[in-house]
Amino acid sequence: MPLLEVDSLAVDYRTGRGIVHAVNDVSFFLEKGETLGLAGESGSGKSTLGLSIIRLVPYPGVIGKGQIRIDGRDIVALPEHEMQTIRGRKVAYVFQDPMISLNPVKKIGGHFVELIRTHEPNVSKKEAFERGKTVLQNLGIQPERINDYPHQFSGGMRQRIMIGLAIALNPDLVIADEPTTALDVIVQAKILDLLESLRKTYQMALILISHDLSIILERCDKIIVMYAGHMVEYADATELHDRPAHPYTQKLLQSIPNVELSDQKLTAIPGSPPDMLNPPNGCRFWPRCSYAMEICRVKEPSLIGIGPNHLVRCFLYSEEGVQSE
Amino acid sequence: MEETKIKRSILARIVPGFASLVKKGPSGWMVIIGIIIVLAIVIMTGIGPWIAPYDPSASRVGGIRMPPNWQFPLGTNHLGQDVLSRILCGGSIMLQVSALSVLLCFAIGVPLGLFSSYVGGFVDSAFSLVIDAVYAFPGLVIAIAIAAMLGPGVVNMALSIAVVYIPSYFRIVRSQVLSIKELTYVEAARSVGAKWYTILSRYIFPNVIPSIVVVITINFADAILTAAGLTFIGLGVTYDIPDWGWDLTNGWKYLSSRAWWIITFPGLMIILLALGFTLIGEGLSELLNPKLQR
Amino acid sequence: MSEIVRVEHLKKYFPVQKSIFEQLFTRKKKFVRAVDDVTFSIKKGEIFTLAGESGCGKTTTGKLIVRLLKPTSGRIYFKEEDITQLKREKLRLLRRKMQVIFQDPYASLNPRMTIGKAVGHPLEIHGLAKGEEKKRKVLEVFQKVGLTPPQQFMNLFPHQLSGGQRQRVALGRSIILEPEFMVADEPVSMIDVSLRTTIIDLMLGFRKELGLTYLFVTHDLAVAKYISDRIAIMYLGRIVEMGSKESLFKNPLHPYTKALLSAIPVPEPKKKREAIELKGEVPSAINIPPGCRFSSRCPFKKDECTKTEPELVEAEKNHFVACYLS
Numbered sequence: 001m002p003l004l005e006v007d008s009l010a011v012d013y014r015t016g017r018g019i020v021h022a023v024n025d026v027s028f029f030l031e032k033g034e035t036l037g038l039a040g041e042s043g044s045g046k047s048t049l050g051l052s053i054i055r056l057v058p059y060p061g062v063i064g065k066g067q068i069r070i071d072g073r074d075i076v077a078l079p080e081h082e083m084q085t086i087r088g089r090k091v092a093y094v095f096q097d098p099m100i101s102l103n104p105v106k107k108i109g110g111h112f113v114e115l116i117r118t119h120e121p122n123v124s125k126k127e128a129f130e131r132g133k134t135v136l137q138n139l140g141i142q143p144e145r146i147n148d149y150p151h152q153f154s155g156g157m158r159q160r161i162m163i164g165l166a167i168a169l170n171p172d173l174v175i176a177d178e179p180t181t182a183l184d185v186i187v188q189a190k191i192l193d194l195l196e197s198l199r200k201t202y203q204m205a206l207i208l209i210s211h212d213l214s215i216i217l218e219r220c221d222k223i224i225v226m227y228a229g230h231m232v233e234y235a236d237a238t239e240l241h242d243r244p245a246h247p248y249t250q251k252l253l254q255s256i257p258n259v260e261l262s263d264q265k266l267t268a269i270p271g272s273p274p275d276m277l278n279p280p281n282g283c284r285f286w287p288r289c290s291y292a293m294e295i296c297r298v299k300e301p302s303l304i305g306i307g308p309n310h311l312v313r314c315f316l317y318s319e320e321g322v323q324s325e
Numbered sequence: 326m327e328e329t330k331i332k333r334s335i336l337a338r339i340v341p342g343f344a345s346l347v348k349k350g351p352s353g354w355m356v357i358i359g360i361i362i363v364l365a366i367v368i369m370t371g372i373g374p375w376i377a378p379y380d381p382s383a384s385r386v387g388g389i390r391m392p393p394n395w396q397f398p399l400g401t402n403h404l405g406q407d408v409l410s411r412i413l414c415g416g417s418i419m420l421q422v423s424a425l426s427v428l429l430c431f432a433i434g435v436p437l438g439l440f441s442s443y444v445g446g447f448v449d450s451a452f453s454l455v456i457d458a459v460y461a462f463p464g465l466v467i468a469i470a471i472a473a474m475l476g477p478g479v480v481n482m483a484l485s486i487a488v489v490y491i492p493s494y495f496r497i498v499r500s501q502v503l504s505i506k507e508l509t510y511v512e513a514a515r516s517v518g519a520k521w522y523t524i525l526s527r528y529i530f531p532n533v534i535p536s537i538v539v540v541i542t543i544n545f546a547d548a549i550l551t552a553a554g555l556t557f558i559g560l561g562v563t564y565d566i567p568d569w570g571w572d573l574t575n576g577w578k579y580l581s582s583r584a585w586w587i588i589t590f591p592g593l594m595i596i597l598l599a600l601g602f603t604l605i606g607e608g609l610s611e612l613l614n615p616k617l618q619r
Numbered sequence: 620m621s622e623i624v625r626v627e628h629l630k631k632y633f634p635v636q637k638s639i640f641e642q643l644f645t646r647k648k649k650f651v652r653a654v655d656d657v658t659f660s661i662k663k664g665e666i667f668t669l670a671g672e673s674g675c676g677k678t679t680t681g682k683l684i685v686r687l688l689k690p691t692s693g694r695i696y697f698k699e700e701d702i703t704q705l706k707r708e709k710l711r712l713l714r715r716k717m718q719v720i721f722q723d724p725y726a727s728l729n730p731r732m733t734i735g736k737a738v739g740h741p742l743e744i745h746g747l748a749k750g751e752e753k754k755r756k757v758l759e760v761f762q763k764v765g766l767t768p769p770q771q772f773m774n775l776f777p778h779q780l781s782g783g784q785r786q787r788v789a790l791g792r793s794i795i796l797e798p799e800f801m802v803a804d805e806p807v808s809m810i811d812v813s814l815r816t817t818i819i820d821l822m823l824g825f826r827k828e829l830g831l832t833y834l835f836v837t838h839d840l841a842v843a844k845y846i847s848d849r850i851a852i853m854y855l856g857r858i859v860e861m862g863s864k865e866s867l868f869k870n871p872l873h874p875y876t877k878a879l880l881s882a883i884p885v886p887e888p889k890k891k892r893e894a895i896e897l898k899g900e901v902p903s904a905i906n907i908p909p910g911c912r913f914s915s916r917c918p919f920k921k922d923e924c925t926k927t928e929p930e931l932v933e934a935e936k937n938h939f940v941a942c943y944l945s
Binding site for chain 3: 041042154157184186188189193211212214215217218220237240241248251252253255256257258259260264266267269270272
């Protein structure tokens with residue numbers, strides 16, 4: 001049984017100005033120890049998807065339809081107190097901005113103690129403290145610094161502490177939301193390497209959420225490309241890189257500068273990501289797609305398998321699309 | 326062509342403004358109710374002289390200290406004047422004084438705050454020190470002191486009240502400017518070559534306005550209450566124009582003789598007017614702040 | 620080709636707020652040495668990039684060149700004219716020729732000005748056009764930056780536009796004066812990936828059309844490689860390596876450059892890269908250690924590195940590096 005199964009998930013935000021369908025019909029599964037990358041831009045729904053797996057979607061977000069099964073157990077309708085035993089323990093979340101995610105008036109030791117004792121109340125404060133120090137050591141931070149306050153650390157170290165808090169209880173799944181966006185490239189590489197080594201040591205599954213397709217391609221086994229709330233392509237990393245099927249994926253790959261190539265010709269994607277309050281009818285990408293057909297403007301394509309473990313949501317590959325041309 | 330465009334844009338902003346206010350929930354309603362109260366009182370005061378059943382200054386139109394009855398719905402005061410007529414016409418001094426004081430405050434406090442915080446450095450520190458000193462004094466005490474020095478009259482009352490509230494404007498404007506000054510679009514304006522007065526007037530000031538609006542309305546409410554207070558202790562207008570504050574002073578003496586109506590109705594009107602402004606201010610501050618947060 | 624901008628021994632030190640005790644008991648002044656003796660020149664028509672991580676001083680250098688900040692010492696030359704001390708009217712005239720694009724499209728536009736007014740404002744400030752003429756020029760610029768149909772955008776406010784559109788507006792505002800030199804401070808880092816190429820293409824287009832010269836400031840070396848002619852890598856306020864794009868990427872000489880290049884993610888799955896490990900963290904710019912400022916983290920540190928600061932020397936043709944190892 002896979003560790004995580006998401007089945008036709010839909011998440012909406014019921015705002016005063018209308019309903020935003022942030023996540024629509026997303027399905028995938030993740031085995032123990034695998035890495036999944038969620039790639040997409042602003043408004044794509046990738047962060048919402050990540051938050052919904054740990055049931056932390058902020059108000060006015062609501063999980064509309066679908067199931068999220070962790071070890072076979074559906075957590076969508078789980079009562080809050082039971083969900084709290086899962087959060088931190090089985091599934092951990094690393095938030096985006098390390099500058100604001102740590103309690104500024106609590107020492108680092110305090111963060112660890114609070115975390116460990118919430119889930120394992122029998123552990124003494126001393127023991128929790130010691131465990132915290134061990135984690136810091138594994139992160140490459142001097143264990144004595146457990147008595148420091150967050151502001152005494154740099155951004156890179158704070159992010160490492162966040163990761164440390166996430167793995168302290170040895171969860172099965174870690175969701176990292178843009179873990180390196182606020183960081184410089186050298187620190188970024190260190191953090192991603194750290195995540196990778198911890199993952200291997202503890203056999204954790206990792207969901208990496210990022211708008212930076214380069215990191216996702218480099219570090220993930222499987223990739224989901226999100227656009228305007230829809231899963232538009234899902235494939236193994238190599239497959240996605242060698243045979244990108246969806247026009248958005250193709251264009252995206254051609255618009256990223258690759259530092260190892262010279263004389264690249266980058267192509268631009270015309271238009272801009274849609275207003276999620278009023279997304280286009282039919283396939284949400286059609287206004288920017290150079291292959292857009294009549295059917296794309298009226299009907300939403302469904303996910304189609306085009307290879308082993310390769311799904312794409314596009315009429316170019318479905319019979320309907322081919323027929324209508 | 327340009328003129329009609331301007332007129333249309335102001336109206337367009339007021340009328341749809343109302344509709345969107347209703348949508349905004351309780352704070353929107355607060356603003357609307359406040360505006361209705363204030364407008365009603367202003368209009369009432371304006372047309373008061375025409376709709377009042379009796380001449381509010383004429384004494385002995387009825388008996389002395391008559392309780393409310395059919396002929397005099399709100400009773401008569403110690404001079405035999407009709408309380409209802411005095412209520413209808415008595416708001417004008419209050420409104421004039423508060424409007425004038427708000428105008429003065431705004432005209433002095435805002436430019437001072439803009440200038441001081443934009444220039445910064447020693448100038449800013451110096452001004453802040455003086456303003457903070459004034460701010461530290463209890464408002465009514467200063468108002469009394471100045472009113473006592475200047476003597477009675479609408480303008481003098483307005484002046485003494487204005488001095489009390491200038492610091493509020495100064496401080497709010499200053500804190501806003503200090504943060505806006507560092508924002509990128511101000512830097513962009515500098516990089517394009519804008520002169521300092523252009524930056525202040527077109528880049529900084531328009532972004533400071535939302536916070537001032539709230540201060541203005543609260544200022545009005547405070548000014549009304551302070552004006553009433555000044556009149557109550559005898560430092561307000563003394564000539565025989567119908568005035569709620571004046572009625573308060575006089576009505577107070579007669580409370581003990583059970584003539585409650587003489588003081589109650591003017592008091593209620595003052596509270597109502599202050600309430601109107603406060604509602605607008607509170608509602609606006611709730612509307613403007615969460616929006617800024619989001 | 621002639622030089623359009625030159626800086627010599629440019630320094631910018633920011634005073635540090637001292638605690639109460641320090642204020643009372645010490646006379647020592649502490650400074651953040653944001654830019655610490657930087658010298659380079661930019662040729663007309665080229666795209667010169669200042670690259671480095673946050674805190675290295677690249678943004679500050681950019682702002683110093685356009686005189687948004689006053690240098691602590693050093694000289695800045697624009698077309699052979701010393702502009703370090705220019706004031707008022709002369710400075711304002713200079714502003715017509717040097718422009719800036721900022722990083723944050725959300726913060727660089729006045730939220731209370733329509734974008735039509737915002738883009739036309741520079742013309743007004745310099746008295747170049749008014750009324751109908753001004754409107755015409757604004758519409759023309761809108762067309763150029765891809766905000767079409769232009770008429771529709773005139774009366775919109777910034778909050779009604781997306782990030783990519785806002786950045787186009789900012790670009791439009793900076794080219795309406797037809798400047799000769801532009802400082803682009805991370806112009807695409809806060810924009811969605813799918814829109815970055817569009818903005819970059821626009822900027823490249825203006826180089827051709829207006830003969831613009833760019834100083835490009837970025838931490839993203841992949842983008843730097845795509846658009847630059849010459850690159851200078853900065854570390855802790857100083858330039859550690861400088862050269863043409865080709866020579867820098869093919870043959871990085873400074874250990875910091877090598878470490879940076881090895882850390883850049885490459886959009887290829889499971890690429891095994893040998894990332895050069897750097898010890899520790901970037902030291903504070905207040906207490907810079909003696910000798911080479913990179914020595915504390917350098918895997919190839921030698922004795923002489925901690926004694927005196929290495930100078931920028933020409934190691935290959937037009938390829939400069941500040942390191943004792945080459």
